[in-house]
Amino acid sequence: MxxxxxxxxxxxxxxxxxxxxxxxxxxxxxxxxxxxxxxxxxxxxxxxxxxxxxxxxxxxxxxxxxxxxxxxxxxxxxxxxxxxxxxxxxxxxxxxxxxxxxxxxxxxxxxxxxxxxxxxxxxxxxxxxxxxxxxxxxxxxxTIDNDLFGTDHCPGFASAAKYIATSCMEVYQDARVYDTGMVCIMEIMGRHAGWLAGAAALATAYGAGPDLVYLPEVDFDMDKFLADVDRIYKEKGNCMVAVSEGIHYADGTFVSEAKTSATDGFGHAQLGGLAAHLASVVKEKTGAKVRGIELSLLQRCGxxxxxxxxxxxxxxxxxxxxxxxxxxxxxxxxxxxxxxxxxxxxxxxxxxxxxxxxxTEKKVPLEWINKEHNGVEQPFIDYVLPLIQGxxxxxxxxxxxxxxxxxxxxxx
Amino acid sequence: MxxxxxxxxxxxxxxxxxxxxxxxxxxxxxxxxxxxxxxxxxxxxxxxxxxxxxxxxxxxxxxxxxxxxxxxxxxxxxxxxxxxxxxxxxxxxxxxxxxxxxxxxxxxxxxxxxxxxxxxxxxxxxxxxxxxxxxxxxxxxxTIDNDLFGTDHCPGFASAAKYIATSCMEVYQDARVYDTGMVCIMEIMGRHAGWLAGAAALATAYGAGPDLVYLPEVDFDMDKFLADVDRIYKEKGNCMVAVSEGIHYADGTFVSEAKTSATDGFGHAQLGGLAAHLASVVKEKTGAKVRGIELSLLQRCGxxxxxxxxxxxxxxxxxxxxxxxxxxxxxxxxxxxxxxxxxxxxxxxxxxxxxxxxxTEKKVPLEWINKEHNGVEQPFIDYVLPLIQGxxxxxxxxxxxxxxxxxxxxxx
CATH class of the missing domain: 3.40.50.450 (Rossmann fold)
Incomplete structure (x- = not known):
């Protein structure tokens, strides 16, 4: 040329x-x-x-x-x-x-x-x-969302992933200090792709992370979610959950946008976002002390x-x-x-x-999400880990x- | 002995x-x-x-x-x-x-x-x-709250203060990238003492922090707050606010617990906490894009x-x-x-x-809070700065x- x-x-x-x-x-x-x-x-x-x-x-x-x-x-x-x-x-x-x-x-x-x-x-x-x-x-x-087509990964994703994993490891320590137990729900960015929420599982791979991880690549089932949380809470006395902001029901409705649910029943828009919404539903269902934490802008500017x-x-x-x-x-x-x-x-x-x-959006491959749709498989960890180094x-x-x-x- | x-x-x-x-x-x-x-x-x-x-x-x-x-x-x-x-x-x-x-x-x-x-x-x-x-x-x-009597400061406070100041500096960069402007409200721990919310002013002292800081040592006035935010938003196109979770009205009611306000008018408990509540009030009043960020457990385990x-x-x-x-x-x-x-x-x-x-609780001295009750004075900065070093x-x-x-x- x-x-x-x-x-x-x-x-x-x-x-x-x-x-x-x-x-x-x-x-x-x-x-x-x-x-x-x-x-x-x-x-x-x-x-x-x-x-x-x-x-x-x-x-x-x-x-x-x-x-x-x-x-x-x-x-x-x-x-x-x-x-x-x-x-x-x-x-x-x-x-x-x-x-x-x-x-x-x-x-x-x-x-x-x-x-x-x-x-x-x-x-x-x-x-x-x-x-x-x-x-x-x-x-x-x-893009922190890591959803650009064709490339192995996107600049910005790894630093957000590292922020999320580190914060989850720290919150994990904090959210289980009392003998009274607690359910802690971490809300993570990612409207259509679950790469960031999945990164929370790095914390689990290193011994201190969420028990449950929900990605938007698969439909969210509130009853199954509540059963999962209840089971782990009863088993361990604590439960930590990571959710992608983009989780949605089978009909495509974002869980964060659900105006009414049987459990909160106000019929008004939730002001506090997805974590607050799920926290209130879990509290109602399990009676546990619950805290919802939204990583918000912090995860993309940390x-x-x-x-x-x-x-x-x-x-x-x-x-x-x-x-x-x-x-x-x-x-x-x-x-x-x-x-x-x-x-x-x-x-x-x-x-x-x-x-x-x-x-064109690149989503988390379905085979990297576990069968129960509440966690990620080892290939996801192997994919992310080298990216966050240094x-x-x-x-x-x-x-x-x-x-x-x-x-x-x-x-x- | x-x-x-x-x-x-x-x-x-x-x-x-x-x-x-x-x-x-x-x-x-x-x-x-x-x-x-x-x-x-x-x-x-x-x-x-x-x-x-x-x-x-x-x-x-x-x-x-x-x-x-x-x-x-x-x-x-x-x-x-x-x-x-x-x-x-x-x-x-x-x-x-x-x-x-x-x-x-x-x-x-x-x-x-x-x-x-x-x-x-x-x-x-x-x-x-x-x-x-x-x-x-x-x-x-x-105690991160720094409110133990008699001691210059308390172990735990400085690390939380550093987390808060650093996070504010980073969010400051993020919350003003668009030409459309934004109001960003950071909710910080401290039920009765404003040491932690005051620490957000360290970010401002280093060029990238909240325009307004509200501590629980003085009464909160919603109208004055809205006027402050509106003025700065119109002046700069952006406004960043740090609030202590413990801010309260003159009658002692916590702002976070206020069930009804003229501006949100649902008459229901706010699920999302203080930041979400203030965000909704500011949005209603100014029409600005608003984001409420609760530092939650992150600030005490970071x-x-x-x-x-x-x-x-x-x-x-x-x-x-x-x-x-x-x-x-x-x-x-x-x-x-x-x-x-x-x-x-x-x-x-x-x-x-x-x-x-x-x-006995040690609160922020009133002479370290500015006359307008929306910020801290230099002695506060001089007090905190050496503690966060290293x-x-x-x-x-x-x-x-x-x-x-x-x-x-x-x-x-």
């Missing part, structure tokens, strides 16, 4: 993670050094920053602050949840993006996100091809528990996106191809077609995190 | 912390080495273990496992919440305790807990004096974020209890006397009368915590 010189735009989209900024660092630091990339622009709030002509000149940032991005959770440039129209129906946004690309001579576009973001990335890629504007478009993966493997792979994915684009590749997402033979984990980048990745050397000031402080100088 | 030889009993009581087992280590390791202490017994579930004659022989534990207690959250021997009767009204329990003390020739009793536990400790101490049974009784402080200072001081307090008791002291609680002159922090143990400590070298296996595994061999 011919050499292509020009500016690049990098943007972040969707829910943030502990390491999405590590991917940002990989893209930005690599792009800043590359002679074919004349200028590195950061989009404020993802594609919205392009549409609104709000672009930061990343070349003006202090390199030491940029490096701190590796340890700074959440989307440093701002994120968005913006659904692009079908360009055949409404091409307004696409024309605007083209206008901005031309204005800054943008020849490289790197978009960092999950399923929806890869859809955006794919649509922009195809539009630029259609109108014949020479621009190389690369997706950089990100950078202090990030996996060093996850950080390094995130940087690597950003770097690979830039290097491949400069080498002539376009219309791809960077993914990971991994081997775990004989306990030795090796991870390499690979390139996946954006068309294949966009809007402790980053976190920069701190006075024993508190020292996050990157970007100047965010807008391009005039 | 005369030399006293005999067994010791150590027990843990009340809500656990990240470092109560570090105090246990201080007591047990010191006692095991002391020639005057013939046997080291651990009570299962605190004083209940004494009453039920459920005592572990700590001498049978592997020393390496005992040392891991320094990094193991929660009460390794089990805890209890058991209110001792007034011995003048009902001395059944006291007679039973005396019987057990005589059975094992117990001459030292170390009790590790907060306010209620010091009341237990005090009552036992006074009873043994009254009946003329020679036994030295020492309280070892513990040993992976423990303060090394807290761990070392916890060990020191346990050690001091044993050493002073063997030297002839009784009827005291170990406390801390600290200086912070010119930024140099020095902490020494001191001995406080159990009578003075039992049942990172422990946490033992891990496969990047997950390696907690102590005790054999817990019951004495026959």
């Amino acid at each position: 011919s050499e292509l010189k020009g500016a690049c735009i990098f943007g972040q989209s969707g829910g943030p993670t502990s390491v999405i900024n590590a991917s940002a660092y990989g893209v930005i630091a690599t792009a800043l050094k590359n002679p074919n990339i004349t200028r590195v622009l950061g989009a404020e709030h993802g594609i919205k920053g392009v549409l609104n002509d709000r672009l930061f000149d990343m070349g003006q940032e202090d390199p030491a602050e940029l490096e701190l991005l590796k340890y700074t959770p959440s989307s440093a440039l701002g994120s968005c949840r913006y659904k692009m129209a079908d360009p055949d129906v409404d091409d307004t946004d696409y024309k605007r993006i083209l206008e901005i690309f031309k204005k800054y001579d943008v020849r490289y576009f790197f978009y960092n996100g999950g399923n929806d973001s890869m859809d955006t990335c794919n649509k922009i890629s195809k539009y630029m091809q259609k109108v014949g504007y020479d621009c190389r478009v690369m997706g950089v993966p990100k 950078a202090h528990l990030a996996s060093e493997t996850d950080i390094e792979e995130s940087v690597m994915s950003g770097k690979a996106a830039v290097e491949n684009a400069v080498a002539g590749i376009t219309d791809k997402m960077v993914g990971f191809q991994c081997t775990r033979d004989n306990g030795k984990y090796v991870c390499k980048t690979e390139l996946l077609n954006l068309t294949d990745v966009a809007n 402790e980053p050397n976190l920069p701190k000031v006075d024993s508190l995190p020292r996050f990157a402080k970007l100047k965010k100088v807008l391009v005039k | 005369s030399e006293l030889k005999g067994a010791c009993i150590f027990g843990q009581s009340g809500g656990p912390t990240s470092v109560i087992n570090a105090s246990a280590y201080g007591v047990i390791a010191t006692a095991l080495k002391n020639p005057n202490i013939t046997r080291v017994l651990g009570a299962e579930h605190g004083i209940k273990g004494v009453l039920n004659d459920r005592l572990f022989d700590m001498g049978q534990e592997d020393p390496a496992e005992l040392e891991l207690l320094k990094y193991t959250p929660s009460s390794a021997l089990g805890s209890c919440r058991y209110k001792m009767a007034d011995p003048d009204v009902d001395d059944t329990d006291y007679k039973r305790i005396l019987e057990i003390f005589k059975k094992y020739d117990v001459r030292y009793f170390f009790y590790n807990g907060g306010n209620d536990s010091m009341d237990t400790c005090n009552k036992i101490s006074k009873y043994m004096q009254k009946v003329g049974y020679d036994c030295r009784v020492m309280g070892v402080p513990k 040993a992976h974020l423990a303060s090394e200072t807290d761990i070392e001081e916890s060990v020191m307090s346990g050690k001091a209890a044993v050493e002073n008791a063997v030297a002839g002291i009784t009827d005291k609680m170990v406390g801390f006397q600290c200086t912070r002159d010119n930024g140099k922090y020095v902490c020494k143990t001191e001995l406080l009368n159990l009578t003075d400590v039992a049942n 990172e422990p070298n946490l033992p891990k296996v496969d990047s997950l915590p390696r907690f102590a595994k005790l054999k817990k061999v019951l004495v026959k």
Whole structure:
């Protein structure tokens, strides 16, 4: 392919993670050094920053602050949840993006996100091809949900998994100190895929985790759940449960959205979410002391528990996106191809077609979920464990995190 | 004082912390080495273990496992919440305790807990004096609430404070990624004292924390709160709030227990706790996207974020209890006397009368709370900051915590 010189735009989209900024660092630091990339622009709030002509000149940032991005959770440039129209129906946004690309001579576009973001990335890629504007478009993966198609796993997942497993191990210690017993319900993110809730089983594999794990890949049965909890509570005097926020009944209704149940009977929306709802149902049924704990945002921004493997792979994915684009590749997402033979984990980048990745969800294989539908099998543990390895050397000031402080100088 | 030889009993009581087992280590390791202490017994579930004659022989534990207690959250021997009767009204329990003390020739009793536990400790101490049974009784402080009277601070508080400050700093990054704005409400433990909620202001002092902090030392005014949030949300586009679970209206009603409010109007108990309640009120009032996050048990068992200072001081307090008791002291609680002159922090143990400590709560001084009653002043920060310093070298296996595994061999 011919050499292509020009500016690049990098943007972040969707829910943030502990390491999405590590991917940002990989893209930005690599792009800043590359002679074919004349200028590195950061989009404020993802594609919205392009549409609104709000672009930061990343070349003006202090390199030491940029490096701190590796340890700074959440989307440093701002994120968005913006659904692009079908360009055949409404091409307004696409024309605007083209206008901005031309204005800054943008020849490289790197978009960092999950399923929806890869859809955006794919649509922009195809539009630029259609109108014949020479621009190389690369997706950089990100999602704690781990549900991007084609890649072994997604940057961000492992750090959230490590946060979840560690927190479960700690709560396990706490939730059984009294001789009076307790049922503890941990609510974990994951609307459609149960990768994160499954990661709670790592805690169990290391001796201190949930007795029961419920994933959204299979239907939830409240009666069976209550029987499971009751049995374990009677047996052990305690019971710890991990549930994915996306668990649903056989008719597809989310358990979290169930307005009325025989056991709470108010007929009103539950304010406190799934954990609080299940806690009240279990309390009613078993009479046990129950605590519902929602890991909420904590699990996706807990950078202090990030996996060093996850950080390094995130940087690597950003770097690979830039290097491949400069080498002539376009219309791809960077993914990971991994081997775990004989306990030795090796991870390499690979390139996946954006068309294949966009809007396809990867769920936990059913054979990794146990027959009783209340736990995961050993292959799940073997899959996740290498991903969470390694402790980053976190920069701190006075024993508190020292996050990157970007100047965010807008391009005039 | 005369030399006293005999067994010791150590027990843990009340809500656990990240470092109560570090105090246990201080007591047990010191006692095991002391020639005057013939046997080291651990009570299962605190004083209940004494009453039920459920005592572990700590001498049978592997020393390496005992040392891991320094990094193991929660009460390794089990805890209890058991209110001792007034011995003048009902001395059944006291007679039973005396019987057990005589059975094992117990001459030292170390009790590790907060306010209620010091009341237990005090009552036992006074009873043994009254009946003329020679036994030295020492309280070892513990409480994330930091509300024990007389001591500069309490073991357990600093690690919880560090967890809260770090988590707030991380959530701060996450809760402002979108251009649509958000109000985020962090619910923090502390029923009567606001030390923990105040610690969230450490995050603010380091550039990424709550805009508003509400403590239970002052009355909560819902209208003023809503006006505060609305003003900051309009000004900044985001607002982060830290609230103590114990905030209450002027009439003493806990905000968390308020069944009905003009704004949610269901007339039913809130399932989701204070954060969910405030989130729904703020949402109704401002129309903003709101998220309530309850730090729940996580904040008191988050040993992976423990303060090394807290761990070392916890060990020191346990050690001091044993050493002073063997030297002839009784009827005291170990406390801390600290200086912070010119930024140099020095902490020494001191001995406080159990009578003075039992049942007296230490609250945040009103002059450390700002005039608007929605934040803390600099002296609060200067007080807390030295306590959270230092990172422990946490033992891990496969990047997950390696907690102590005790054999817990019951004495026959």
